[in-house]
Amino acid sequence: MARAASARGARQRAQTRAALIKAAQRLLAEDRAHVAILEITQLADVGMGSFYNHFESREQLFEAAVDDALEQQGAFLDLVTTDLDDPAEAFARSFRMVGRLHRLVPELSKVMLSHGAALVASDHGLAPRALRDIAAAVAAGRFRDVEPTAALLIVGGAALTLGEHLHQHPEVDDAALTDTVTQSLLVMLGLSIEEAHAVVSQPLPGPGGPLDELLAEIRPA
Secondary structure, three states: OHHHHHHHHHHHHHHHHHHHHHHHHHHHHOOOOOOOHHHHHHHHOOOHHHHOOOOOOHHHHHHHHHHHHHHHHHHHHHHHHOOOOOHHHHHHHHHHHHHHHHHHOHHHHHHHHOOHHHHHHOOOOHHHHHHHHHHHHHHOOOOOOOOHHHHHHHHHHHHHHHHHHHHHOOOOOHHHHHHHHHHHHHHHHOOOHHHHHHHHOOOOOOOOOHHHHHHHHHOOO
C-alpha cells in the first residue's frame, strides 16, 4: 500500500510539474513572460504552494519550459531522420521539418523563438543535431570547405529569421520558402545547385508517424 501511495504521489507531482510547464509555454507563446506567479498557477490549475515544490522562481520555470520545448523538437528530429544514412540529407530534412513546424505547431515555435539567438548555443533541439550532421557531412566529403561551428551560426541565424518571417507573414507559402532557404544553405555548405535541389526534392515524412506524435503531445485533446 505504501508503495502504491508513493507511486501515486510521484505521478501527481509529475502531472503538476507538467501543468506548470505547459502554462509557462503558453505564456511564452503569448509574449507574457512577466506575469505574476499566481497567474501562472491559476493558468496551470494548481495551488500556489505547488509552484515552489518544483521551481525556485518564475525564471527557472520559463527556462524549464524552453528546455522542454527543445527536447520535444529534438526527439521529433531524431525520429524523422532515423532512416537516413547521408548526413547532408539528414541536415536538410531536419531544417525542412523545423521550417514547417512554425505553422504546424505555432505554440512550440513561439516558445523557441522567444529565446532567440540563445537557441544556437543550446544543447537541445535543432542546434546540436545540425552541428552533428554538418560535421559528419564534412567528414564524409559531402560538405566542403566548411568549418562546422561557423556554419552552425549561419544555419541558426537562418532558422530564427525564417521562423520570425513566417509568423509575421502568414500569406507566405511556408513549405516553399523553407525549401528555398534549405537549398541555399546546402549550396553554401558545398553541394552543387543540382545536388542541393535533388536533396530538397526528397519527400518528407507524412501523417501517421512522428509528426502526429508531436502534435498529440503539444495540442490538448
